[in-house]
Amino acid sequence: MAGSPYSIAATGGGVAAPEGFTSAARHCGIKASALDLALLAADAPAAAAGIFTQNFVKAAPVLLDQAHLAATGGRVRAIVVNSGCANACTGDQGTADAAEMAALTGAALGCPAEQVMVCSTGVIGVNLKMDALRTGIPVAAKTLARGQGLEAAKAIMTTDRGPKEHAVVVTTPAGRFTVGGMAKGAGMIEPNMATMLGFLTTDAAVEPALLRRVLVDVARESFNAITIDGDTSTNDSLFVLASGRSGVTIDEASAEALRAGLKEVALELAMAIVRGGEGVTKVVGVRVHGGATEPAARQVARTIANSLLVKTAIHGADPNWGRILAAAGRAGVPFNPREATVHVGDILLFENGLPHDDKAPLAAEYLKGDTIHITVRLGSGTEEVTVWTCDLSAEYVRINGEYRT
Amino acid sequence: MAGSPYSIAATGGGVAAPEGFTSAARHCGIKASALDLALLAADAPAAAAGIFTQNFVKAAPVLLDQAHLAATGGRVRAIVVNSGCANACTGDQGTADAAEMAALTGAALGCPAEQVMVCSTGVIGVNLKMDALRTGIPVAAKTLARGQGLEAAKAIMTTDRGPKEHAVVVTTPAGRFTVGGMAKGAGMIEPNMATMLGFLTTDAAVEPALLRRVLVDVARESFNAITIDGDTSTNDSLFVLASGRSGVTIDEASAEALRAGLKEVALELAMAIVRGGEGVTKVVGVRVHGGATEPAARQVARTIANSLLVKTAIHGADPNWGRILAAAGRAGVPFNPREATVHVGDILLFENGLPHDDKAPLAAEYLKGDTIHITVRLGSGTEEVTVWTCDLSAEYVRINGEYRT
Secondary structure (H helix, E strand, O other), rough: OOOOEEEEEEEOOOOOOOOOEEEEOOOOOOOOOOOOEEEEEEEEEEEEEEEEEOOOOOOHHHHHHHHHHHHHEEEEEHHHHHEEOOOOOHHHHHHHHHHHHHHHHHHHHHOHHHHHEEEEEEEEOOOOOOHHHHHHHHHHHHEEEOHHHHHHHOOOOOOOOOEEEEEEEEEEEEEEEEEEEEEEOOOOOHHHHOOOOOEEOOOEEHHHHHHHHHHHHHOOHHHHHEOOOOOOOOOOOOEEEEHHHHHHHHHHHHHHHHHHHHHHHHHHHHHHHHHHHOOOOEEEEEEEEOOOHHHHHHHHHHHHHOOOHHEEEEEEHOOHHHHHHHHHHOOOOOHHHHHHHEEEEEEEEEEEEEOHHHHHHHHHHHHHOOEEEEEEEOOOOEEEEEEEEOOOHHHHHHOOOOOOO | OOOOEEEEEOOOOOOOOOOEEEEEHHHHHHOOOOHHHHHHEEEEEEEEEEOOOOOOOOHHHHHHHHHHHHHHOEEEEEEEEEEEEOOOOOHHHHHHHHHHHHHHHHHHHHHOOHHHEEEEEEOOOOOHHHHHHHHHHHHHHOEEEOOOOHHHHHHHOOOOOEEEEEEEEEEEEEEEEEEEEEEEEEEEEOHHHOOEEEEEEOEEOOHHHHHHHHHHHHOOHHHHEEEEOOOOOOOOEEEEEEEOOOEEOHHHHHHHHHHHHHHHHHHHHHHHHHHOOOOOOOOOEEEEEEEHHHHHHHHHHHHHHHHHHHHHHHHOOOOOHHHHHHHHHOOOOOOOOOEEEEEOEEEEEEEEEOHHHHHHHHHHHHOOEEEEEEEEEOOOOOEEEEEEOOOOOOHHHHHHHHHOO
């Protein structure tokens, strides 16, 4: 990063690595045995922003959080998360339960319920066991501490193979600040239990409006740049809290350092979600360049990334440029196939409207790896986008077909 | 059909069942051994219409056919089809080869090349064996006859399990006419070899402009209402030819009888394509009603039909209303989940924002069948759409992953 006004280095810990945050994790009784309650608290109300599922079927906590962020103008004292039950498709009872989770947390911490974000992840169509939460939340609040972020990352898991956390230190001319985070999600592998939740924290000082703009940028290149099967859940949420405790203030001029730090953590967590999907044997980066606009390039990249035929071909290490090109062609974005190129790794398979089939054996060998790069040039402009996905295995089908509601 | 101004009855044969059409089939040498060349001829130039792939990567014959239909104003004497090679992504040589196929057919039949439609299906990125066609087309033209439509239906196959043909007689107050057809396609199971081609014929008399409008309507409810995996190929084409030889003239007032006859044949062929897909164990009709607009209802139906999670759940006989509702919710069409209902068969699984999980065992039993109906009410209007798809099996992944280019 020579010549750059900031540098980034990995550090230990996760969501409670930045100054001003504590966390706790409990087994309160929603799941049969595992950790099922996580609490993340800021020492004082933190600047906050959230991004939520675009699905028109939104779970009760999502609607509550949107209302709370609007009411406080983006000031959050705590986030309470339960796993094992999504509190989605639960009607008026679900709305009341989400509100009670916020009230319980607010009472335990001595802050207004409006300063509490609520997240639930797990089975949908089932009501929360509120008795478990009425007992568990106050206990969790009493055990808040630094250094136990990993336990919180475990408590938010559903079908995840393991906890996902990451943290970095960003050094700028104005000083250092830390960014941490945790996430859960394993594609939509078992969608009744597989919301994507992401929690980012920083001890930089930043106003909520700028924080929100930065979060939207970061999400576009991390959590919103991954696609397992094109499905999105009722509960998907991403939050960022900024405590300001590092003493480093971020403004428009220095926002790039914060954006880069958050992106580093968010992309690491997002890639862990892709790699952790059941049945996943390969992670696939689909880069589309030469797009007339960024949305056009993104649409092509997403269509390729979600093509069953592309995903199964990659699983079988088949250098099938025809499937990649055909997926690009049906994305609804006009381009001239004679201007297009298709690369697998750095192996050129299609150019000037014609294949290079002599390169197929080389590409087949490359596709045996576990991280695959596909590149498509559209030849329509200068915009480029990268989207991350995974291969599609028979194991995926087995898991999703055998799961019973 | 009591009280209706027309009635429809199945009859034998396929594309050459209507008066005024003959067909031929040959093995000319593009494939190693099977039939690979089909010829469909009208005794005199027939009114014609065509619908082609929306993919921006279009094969050479598709571009040729579009130009020929425009040049003749929709008058076609013959359609020549080869299987085994798609003549797609073949550059200038491919363009020249498609033109030569039309010229060879025109010379053999004594008509302008512009009155010939050309179709190719098979491997992409490989040039046609023109020597085989230079010999085969004149021979095929000499063997044109009635009563051998089934052979033509076999000659257009690639990965299809079997030939697909159907024919009906439509009785109207003005007299009877016949509609026939053949098709090939097996989803995009092996997309380098799996174009969807459809050929409809009728001996009704109808002007090309009206015929085209009717074909668009028919395609919307048949070939364009099926979706295996959301992929569309470089070569997909659907044609209709009308010889007029029945003496029954179709105008705006009587167009419904023609539309119904063509739809009957087209839907039968389209369903055969769905059912014939490799790894398919169930055919699934997704009906969305209560849509604000037809495109909105269609978008929701297609999103449900293409959801991997819905398709794998159906494969495993899992009555997972949550996956269906979540897919509806991410289709980009606003609706109120509290107004929505989800049925599997006639079993109500979701209503008033809440599940009826007591019905799950009944629904699981229903899902063991091989034809499944899913119904989603949006509660936003009065428009409805049905889309047809199939389940997603581990077999699908195995076939598509093991295929090698």
